[in-house]
Amino acid sequence: MRKSLIAATLAFAGLLVAGSLALAQGRALPPADYTPDVSYRLTTGLADGKMAFIGVGGEIDGVVNPRLVAEPGDVVQLTLVNGDGVQHDWALEGVDGVATDMVFEEGASSVTVFRIDEPGQYSYYCTVPGHRQAGMEGLLEIGEVAESDEEALASIVRDPADLPGPIGDREPVTHDLALVTEEVEARLADGTSYRFWTFDGQIPGPFLRVKVGDTVNMTLENADDSTMIHSVDFHAVTGPGGGAAVTQTRPGDATAFTFKALNPGLYVYHCATPMVAHHITNGMYGLILVEPEEGLAEVDREFYVMQGELYTEGAFGQRGDQEFSVDKLLDEDPEYFTFNGAVGALTDEHPLQANVGETVRIFFGVGGPNFTSSFHVIGEIFDRVHDQGSLTSPPLTDVQTTTVAPGGATMVEFGLEVPGDYILVDHALSRAERGLVGFLQAAGDDNPEVFDGNVTPGGGH
Numbered sequence: 001m002r003k004s005l006i007a008a009t010l011a012f013a014g015l016l017v018a019g020s021l022a023l024a025q026g027r028a029l030p031p032a033d034y035t036p037d038v039s040y041r042l043t044t045g046l047a048d049g050k051m052a053f054i055g056v057g058g059e060i061d062g063v064v065n066p067r068l069v070a071e072p073g074d075v076v077q078l079t080l081v082n083g084d085g086v087q088h089d090w091a092l093e094g095v096d097g098v099a100t101d102m103v104f105e106e107g108a109s110s111v112t113v114f115r116i117d118e119p120g121q122y123s124y125y126c127t128v129p130g131h132r133q134a135g136m137e138g139l140l141e142i143g144e145v146a147e148s149d150e151e152a153l154a155s156i157v158r159d160p161a162d163l164p165g166p167i168g169d170r171e172p173v174t175h176d177l178a179l180v181t182e183e184v185e186a187r188l189a190d191g192t193s194y195r196f197w198t199f200d201g202q203i204p205g206p207f208l209r210v211k212v213g214d215t216v217n218m219t220l221e222n223a224d225d226s227t228m229i230h231s232v233d234f235h236a237v238t239g240p241g242g243g244a245a246v247t248q249t250r251p252g253d254a255t256a257f258t259f260k261a262l263n264p265g266l267y268v269y270h271c272a273t274p275m276v277a278h279h280i281t282n283g284m285y286g287l288i289l290v291e292p293e294e295g296l297a298e299v300d301r302e303f304y305v306m307q308g309e310l311y312t313e314g315a316f317g318q319r320g321d322q323e324f325s326v327d328k329l330l331d332e333d334p335e336y337f338t339f340n341g342a343v344g345a346l347t348d349e350h351p352l353q354a355n356v357g358e359t360v361r362i363f364f365g366v367g368g369p370n371f372t373s374s375f376h377v378i379g380e381i382f383d384r385v386h387d388q389g390s391l392t393s394p395p396l397t398d399v400q401t402t403t404v405a406p407g408g409a410t411m412v413e414f415g416l417e418v419p420g421d422y423i424l425v426d427h428a429l430s431r432a433e434r435g436l437v438g439f440l441q442a443a444g445d446d447n448p449e450v451f452d453g454n455v456t457p458g459g460g461h
């Protein structure tokens, strides 16, 4: 509905380019016909090593990606000045025709004049591929925006440091484990929400940790307010459906079964209620680790990360509540890719944190449902990869990128020698533009023998 209102509004919007008035949609206005109610001037440049729009003059002077405000119906004039000699423009997301021209050379400028009647938050950004992700985005607020709407959005992100500690060498035991399936409306990306389906309210579901030979009494409870039947299939289980055959659970009900963990390894679990791909994409996946007889080698830190895709009716980045698209799911045409459930989960919300000199282990799985991950950490090399989650085969050593299938997992280990931000990606890097990125922040002293970033070109240092 919002889009059609905006389109109607834009019938009255003019677009001023390089001093002459051009037609965006509808009739052109002679230059004398408008006096801007609000004027903003932005320049382009680097701020903290990232690309940015920087405010010029007034309250936004010097502010990086400033929040711009106007009242509904205001005539807004936006001037973009090229400050860095790199090609840029400025555009409003979801509002056709409201954009400047590209500015190519340092000092070049372009102006857009527009009017929006519908109150709300609109994202502005640079449309040059990659520039938005590199930092060139901000918000234009038209009228009173209920900030609480944004703040109140729940998070389904599981902290990658949230997992039980090692078991090690001990006799087999019996565990009583329980999972609760919950459907939760929560934040998918900034300004965007989605009705996720989860195990225990977070994505991925809880990291379950047992040892080979252990017996597990597993209870699955489906929350009262669920709208769907849910179930669980553990890839670590030997038995019909990995448990799914006996855990199809109606809202408000509970089911249970017992299994013995026969094979060590790192295994995916997921909901297996038809349409299974729908239940998985909505967030119903997690990992269960079956430690081998002797346990795992000691490391300083362990992390838990899972990759998935989401298929929304709205395009990536569109604000507001997003509906699931069954057509896009069947076409395997996702809008979002995520680590731990939401865009920004492992960058803004819970970056992985460690120190130089430590060894790090990442339990990494793919919920999917459809896309294989080419898992890679930019700036690091995996010292050991327990390929395909196998803990009884010797690990691969010195690996750059490892393939992880949907419904598959891997355990990677590496030492941290140099401080800085290391970036978790799927090396199918288009997906980074759709949300699939995380940070591992390594704190500590510089180690110039391994990496020296303070070298002057030509002259040594």
Ligand code: CU
Pocket (backbone or CB within 6 Å): 087, 088, 089, 126, 127, 128, 131, 136
């Ligand atoms: Cu740009």
Ligand code: CU
Pocket (backbone or CB within 6 Å): 197, 228, 229, 230, 231, 271, 272, 273, 279, 284
């Ligand atoms: Cu389900």
Ligand code: CU
Pocket (backbone or CB within 6 Å): 233, 235, 270, 407
């Ligand atoms: Cu499966």
